[in-house]
Amino acid sequence: MGAADQQLRRLWAVAGGLFVFGYAFKYVTWVSVQSQVEETNRLTHEDASRQLAEAREEAQRYALPPIDRTAVKPAKDASKTVILVRHGAVDRAGGGVKPDGLYGGDVDVPLSARGEAEARAAAAYVADAYGAATTAVFASPMKRAVFGARRCAEACGVAAVEEREAFREVKRGAWVGRTLAEVSAAFPGEDMRRFLGDYDFRPAGGAESVNDVQRRAAACLRGDVLPSIADGECAVVVSHLFVTRSLLALAIPGTPVAEIAVPTASVSVLEFDGDTPAVKLQGLKPDLSPEDDARLAAGDAET
DSSP states (O other): OOHHHHHHHHHHHHHHHHHHHHHHHHHHHHHHHHHHHHHHHHHHHHHHHHHHHHHHHHHHHHOOOOOOGGGOOOOOTTSEEEEEEEOOOBOTGGGTOOTTOBOTTTSOOOBOHHHHHHHHHHHHHHHHHHGGGEEEEEEOSSHHHHHHHHHHHHHHTOSOEEEOGGGSOOOOGGGBTOOHHHHHHHSTTOOHHHHHHOTTOOOTTTOOOHHHHHHHHHHHIIIIIGGGSOTTOEEEEEEOHHHHHHHHTTTOTTSOGGGSOOOTTOEEEEEEETTEEEEEEEEEOOOOOHHHHHHSOOOBOOO
16 A cells, blocks of 8 residues: 555545544533523523512502402392492494494493493302392393393393383483594593583583482482382393493492493492482492403403
C-alpha cells in the first residue's frame, strides 16, 4: 500500500470520527435542551398553579357569603306577599329591534335562549321559597313576561296565569326603534336623563311617564292582585323593568327609580301589612346552572 493510500485512509478515518462526533454532539445538545424545556414547563406550571391558588384564596377572602335560600320565607299569617319577577333577557333581533334600539311596551320582543333559562331559574326559586303559599300568578300580556309567568305557575302548582294590561312595560312612543343618541337628535330636550328625573315627563308620540306606569300598575296591584289572595298567601307578578321599579317604589318612595336595581329574571318581594308595603327582597337573580351559563349566549337585557 502506497503512502498516498495510507494518507487517504487516515483522512477517511478522521472524517468518519468527525461525523460520529457531530451526531453525538447534536444528540447530547438535544437531550440538554429537552431537559431545559421540561424543567421550564414544570416551573411554569407550578407558578401558574400557585398564582391560581393565591387568586382563589384572595377571592374567597372577599367573597360575599352564599345566599341562604331557606331564610326567605312567606309572610306572616296576618300579611299578604307579592312576589315581583322581571322577565328574562330578550332577543332584540327576533323582535325586529336593532341593537340599542328602545322598545318598551310598544314592541312584543321574545326572550332569548338565555332569557328562557333565566325565567326557569326564577320560577324554580319562587317555587322553592314561596310555592306552598302561592295561590295566584299575574303577568303583563307581553310574551316575554307570559313565558316566565307560566313557568312560575307550573312550578307553584297554580292552574292559570292572569294577564293584566296594567303590568305592560312603559310605552316609549316615538322613541321606539331609536337609540338614545337618535332620540336626542330627533327630539331636542328629550333624553333618558329627563325621563328618569322628571316623573311626569311624557316623551313624544304618546309615550308614558314614570308616574303613568306607577299609577296603572299600583291600581291593579291594590285593586286586583291583593284582593285575590288571603292573609298568609302569596301572589306572583311577572312583568318588566319599570313596572317592577314602580311597584317597589311604593315601599321606598324616597329612592330614585333609576337606583332601584332590577336585573333580568330577578325576584323581589313586597310584604303588605294591611295597605302598607315593605320590601323584603330586591333584585335577587337566581343563578343558572354552570352548564347553561357556558352553553348560552349572553342575550340582551331590556333598557
